[in-house]
Amino acid sequence: MAGHGGRGRSGRRPTLEEVAARAGVGRGTVSRVINGSPRVSDATRAAVEAAVAELGYVPNTAARALAANRTDAIALVVPEPERRFFTEPYFSDMLRGVGAALSDTEMQLLLIFAGSDRERRRLAQYLAAHRVDGVLLVSVHADDPLPDLLGQLEIPAVISGPRSERETLPSVDSDNYGGGRSAVEHLLERGCSTIATITGRLDVYGAQRRIDGYRDALLDAGHEVDERLIASGDFTEEGGRRAMAELLASCPGLDGVFAGSDVMAAGARQALREAGRRIPDDVALVGYDDSAIARHMDPPLTSVRQPIEEMGHAMISLLLDEIADQRPAVSRGLERRQVVLPTQLMTRASS
């Protein structure tokens, strides 16, 4: 054999040009094959593919990014401290869903925390450098300036929970209203007469919608809504514990609780236990998220399941559309780019 230019030898990596020479074609043709263009004859394609395999050719991402002005990467931005990311199963579930949706793509996923001011500055710099083609925004609070920044920079973005009913960014969400409603309807069916709720942070739109669902379910069943039965948590376990303690103090007679997240439900369980209330005999408890916590709690927690996997898929799909659409300035009609997916109540021993 003349030459020994196999892939085994490390050092320099083969380039497009070398593949072209080996396959006896031009550079452009190899590029077309690599990028799956249909305008290549079958014979040529086969020859190129053989050359690629023989040489162990792997495209140089940097060169491609420079020439094509894209990075083939998207960022999952979590505007929360890292700690919360790991504590709150919602995030890790979301990461998994998005990762799964992306795994049949060439796109790379970057996880970026933007909890502290320092991290935010870093992120701003990062986005200014256009190091990603698009951004997935998870858990954004109502007054967060991040979406505006993305708008200025003209970086496509999709948000996981809309910030309000007038969200301008494409968004994906579960049916928080319906979910809250179904939780409360379930408690009513179980015979609860005094149902409290522990809400998430009120600057999160989804948390508000769950409360709306709570309210309407009670009203439609002919109950009136006692504002003292609405305690606000902050999505943390400790917040749930505290809210539950307050509720028990102000309304000792309550017999059902809808917590706005499983983690808060876990906190509520603690408070109930400390107060000597049995679950579900004295107080029935329902959570939200159907995370691992719910299944492992004692007793197992009834919870509202959000189709996280599907939500991840939907977000990716919206974002990729957004990225693709960015180039031609065609009039993208006002087709609804707000996806809402249904929830499902998972009934367990806690209610």
Place this chain on the structure above:
Amino acid sequence: MAGHGGRGRSGRRPTLEEVAARAGVGRGTVSRVINGSPRVSDATRAAVEAAVAELGYVPNTAARALAANRTDAIALVVPEPERRFFTEPYFSDMLRGVGAALSDTEMQLLLIFAGSDRERRRLAQYLAAHRVDGVLLVSVHADDPLPDLLGQLEIPAVISGPRSERETLPSVDSDNYGGGRSAVEHLLERGCSTIATITGRLDVYGAQRRIDGYRDALLDAGHEVDERLIASGDFTEEGGRRAMAELLASCPGLDGVFAGSDVMAAGARQALREAGRRIPDDVALVGYDDSAIARHMDPPLTSVRQPIEEMGHAMISLLLDEIADQRPAVSRGLERRQVVLPTQLMTRASS
């Protein structure tokens, strides 16, 4: 004002060339300023910095990567399923430590899971494309082929727990032997006479070393080692529970347990509770990692603390050295590139 080429206008971003023109210098000089080269006069530097600020210039990463043949990114590779990453606080602590160590750098950190075969193939492709300058390997099992792959591709790497006493890669570890030893010595001091241990996966070198520490502490105190007191877990909570149950069955008289991780200690606690043993009155319990679990357990868990933050720093520091050294083929002596950091026993109510 003539022109309106400020940073506000989006669309095209300013290039080096434009900054150079604005500052009235050459391209090379701007590059030197951007990269902090000392061979620039103060006056010129100031002029360039002003131009950079006025134009809102941000370097194009892709162009830089292509020209300089580096990516300014490193990967944290976790050869475990995603689930374990989120379950096991060790990983998130490590991520935090590494992230902190990297935050005063320009380097970007990528988190990559390589739990499934599919993910591993993706990773291999990724590494073959040289999309990172270096790799941090966390929790590698003895027979993992990943380190070899990295070697072939000549990608600098640092491993978080050496695979054996003959580790060839630069590595960072806590003193597992000393940690295990101190845990057992502590139990002996507390008056325990029959001390069991729940080990981590035996193909993890660190787990072995903790057992060695356990053994030696007992031997040095004049006890003999009863093999029935050594039960193997797999670092999971369920594994800890099962191992504890076995230990209780075979050695009902035990009064002290050293668990190889906090998560397994949590499992052990369950089993102890189910068996009606009180902690620490009937059985004293010590964990390893000093993770959040330890502090929140009931009773709070005595645990061996590894200086994760420092370990992160050490890993980064080793890796950056490795990357820097890669270029000149100088004879890098055999200076020990194996860092071992001391542990510290955090005493709490469980012992």
Place this chain on the structure above:
DNA sequence: AGGTACCGTGGGAGCGCTCCCACAAGTGAT
């Protein structure tokens, strides 16, 4: 037969940077 269409293909230009060589100007020893 000539015209028009398209297909598959080759290769120039250029993406924005870094590297390095060349060169002018200054410094100090001889």
Place this chain on the structure above:
DNA sequence: ATCACTTGTGGGAGCGCTCCCACGGTACCT
């Protein structure tokens, strides 16, 4: 004054790709 360095600077070349224009060939219409 001469030579040898050093310091700061400009700009050519080139990194490996994509984009796009141009071109020869074949097919199908007049």
